Amino acid sequence: MKIEVPKEQIIYGKILSYGSKISILAMAIVFAVYISGVLPHYVDFEKVVELWGKNHHTFVEETGVPKGWEWVGLIGYADYLNLLLLAILAFLTIVCYIAILPVFAVKKDWVYLTITLIEIVVLLLAASGLITTGH
Amino acid sequence: MLEYAWWIWVLMLFVFTFFLGILAVMGGVGGAVLFTPIVGGFFPFHLDFVRGAGLFVALTGSLAAAPGLLMRGLANLRLAMPLALVASTSSIIGALIGLALPTWIIQTLLGIAILIITIIMIKSKRSEFPEVTKPDKISQILGIYGIYYEESSNKAVEWKVHRTLPSIFLFVLIGIIAGMFGLGAGWANVPVLNLVMGCPLKIAAGTSKFLLSITDTSAAFVYLNSGSVLPLITIPSVLGIMLGSFVGVRLLVKANPRVVRVIVIAILAFAGIRSLLKGLGIWV
Numbered sequence: 001m002k003i004e005v006p007k008e009q010i011i012y013g014k015i016l017s018y019g020s021k022i023s024i025l026a027m028a029i030v031f032a033v034y035i036s037g038v039l040p041h042y043v044d045f046e047k048v049v050e051l052w053g054k055n056h057h058t059f060v061e062e063t064g065v066p067k068g069w070e071w072v073g074l075i076g077y078a079d080y081l082n083l084l085l086l087a088i089l090a091f092l093t094i095v096c097y098i099a100i101l102p103v104f105a106v107k108k109d110w111v112y113l114t115i116t117l118i119e120i121v122v123l124l125l126a127a128s129g130l131i132t133t134g135h
Numbered sequence: 136m137l138e139y140a141w142w143i144w145v146l147m148l149f150v151f152t153f154f155l156g157i158l159a160v161m162g163g164v165g166g167a168v169l170f171t172p173i174v175g176g177f178f179p180f181h182l183d184f185v186r187g188a189g190l191f192v193a194l195t196g197s198l199a200a201a202p203g204l205l206m207r208g209l210a211n212l213r214l215a216m217p218l219a220l221v222a223s224t225s226s227i228i229g230a231l232i233g234l235a236l237p238t239w240i241i242q243t244l245l246g247i248a249i250l251i252i253t254i255i256m257i258k259s260k261r262s263e264f265p266e267v268t269k270p271d272k273i274s275q276i277l278g279i280y281g282i283y284y285e286e287s288s289n290k291a292v293e294w295k296v297h298r299t300l301p302s303i304f305l306f307v308l309i310g311i312i313a314g315m316f317g318l319g320a321g322w323a324n325v326p327v328l329n330l331v332m333g334c335p336l337k338i339a340a341g342t343s344k345f346l347l348s349i350t351d352t353s354a355a356f357v358y359l360n361s362g363s364v365l366p367l368i369t370i371p372s373v374l375g376i377m378l379g380s381f382v383g384v385r386l387l388v389k390a391n392p393r394v395v396r397v398i399v400i401a402i403l404a405f406a407g408i409r410s411l412l413k414g415l416g417i418w419v
Contacts, residue, residue: 003284003291009205009212016348017202024195024377031370035142045141048367055238056183056363068360082366086191087359092198093352100212111277112216119220119349126227126353129360 008103012096019092027085030078039078068129087127094123141367148178149371152192156379161390162399164256165319165347166376167193169399172249172406175242176413180368182238182245186317187358188369190351193319195373196380197348208283209341214296214334217277219349221303222310222320226350229314230357239414245316246411252322253403259326264292267333273299283338296332305331314354319347 033039043063051059060067066074074080097120104113125131139147152170159166171189175182204210233241270280280295305327313320324343328334334342358364412418 003208003282005206005208006212009208012212013202013205016198016205020195020198020202024199024373027370028374031366031374034366034370035145045367048365049141049144052180052184052365052368055181056187056234056361059181059184059365060362065362067362079366082370083359083364086355086364086366086369089191089195089198090352090355090359093349109278112213115216115220119216119223122220122224122227123349123353123356126223126356127360131227131231131357132361 008100011099011103015096015099016092019095020089023085023089023092027082027089030081030085034078034082037078039076039081041079042074042077043079067132091127094120094127097123144179145367145371148174148368149375152372152375153379153382156376156381157383157386158379158395158399158402159376160380160383161387161392161395163392163396164399165193165321165344166196166380167317167319168249168252168322169402169406170372170376171317172245172410173402174372175245176406176409180365182242183234183358183363184365184368186233187355187363187365188372189317189319190313190355190358191364191369191373192376193313193317193347194351194355195377197319197344197346197351199377199380201345201348204341204345208281209337210345211279211281211338211342212345213277214279214281214328214338215342215346215349217279217299218303218306219346222306222313222346222350223353225307225310226314226354227357229311229316230354231314232311233315233317234357234361234363239416241316241414242410243414246407246409246414248312248316248318249403249407249410253400253407255322255326256400256403259330261325261329261336263336265329265333265335267295267297269297270295271297271299281338283335285337292335294333294335294338296334298331298333302327302332310350313347313350314357317354317358320350321347 071080075084097116101116155169167189170192175185274296282291282293285292309320309323321343325339328339
């Protein structure tokens with residue numbers, strides 16, 4: 001028995017399928033690079049181990065790692081390359097939402113078009129780094 | 136805490152999360168609800184980093200499962216999107232609260248939350264095909280209804296929902312808890328979708344799994360931008376759980392689901408008590 005699945009759902013599913021598989025595979029490879037020491041580390045393993053029992057404020061202060069998106073400038077370091085892949089994984093949902101916008105527009109489904117737009121704004125706001133905790 | 140070389144901790148985390156992944160699939164729970172309290176209670180990592188990793192564990196598990204569920208019609212986008220908007224917004228608030236509160240309070244509240252989740256898991260009844268006599272106005276305006284193929288009866292099952300407004304309020308709470316404690320929220324999503332809104336169990340479970348990918352994304356960004364995501368903790372955990380889930384799916388057919396569920400509930404209760412006592416400084 002064949003059940004028809006809405007077009008936007010298929011588009012969303014396909015993007016997630018390719019995106020998550022590629023991201024997870026890349027994550028495994030880049031993590032192997034990280035622990036092998038092929039690329040330099042911004043924060044040494046010893047320092048990470050010393051501070052991973054302390055809260056994130058202490059970690060940020062003592063290692064001098066940037067908050068917000070300033071870390072993107074550090075992707076030459078293996079630890080930040082790994083962080084970039086985690087960020088890409090989190091961005092997949094935003095990509096999917098952008099991809100289904102035209103489908104709702106063509107269908108003139110204004111309610112879901114609005115919901116999609118607001119969700120994109122919420123996720124971009126969360127991703128922007130404007131919402132972080134102070135000390 | 137014992138002083139091991141960094142790689143021993145990473146290896147232990149990977150092996151541990153691998154078994155957690157097997158257990159989670161077989162017990163029918165998301166990985167993060169087990170990951171956060173257990174790793175937070177028994178590993179030397181600060182709860183900030185465990186919660187950051189927990190969100191990525193939930194996010195990855197959801198991203199891996201969602202495509203199949205969406206394309207087979209077992210997760211419904213129209214049902215998920217309004218609820219996801221509410222939950223993802225409130226999960227940002229939850230993440231900010233979680234990262235701002237003192238550790239002992241978060242650890243104590245996590246213990247209480249896990250014990251409540253354990254009780255919900257023991258007590259909550261599920262209805263395979265809840266009866267919805269009349270869909271409510273909001274669900275009609277949003278066009279939330281659908282049809283899916285039920286393999287066990289070889290029939291197409293039509294479904295609709297009610298009580299959309301109270302469910303939206305419940306999803307505000309679910310989002311805050313997910314962001315605050317770095318938990319997936321399948322344990323709460325499924326009962327609300329199934330028992331409150333009246334979705335068939337399969338649609339509730341599938342849509343819940345998909346919903347997590349949106350709810351946890353916004354909170355994950357807050358943790359990422361706050362410096363609370365350490366690749367050395369997060370990536371072995373994500374890979375371990377993924378690999379474990381993969382094996383768990385294959386073992387599922389051979390396992391006794393009732394026994395596995397009892398084991399999962401016992402572990403959750405133990406992790407909840409440990410977290411509570413650690414937070415109160417009784418068992419540090």
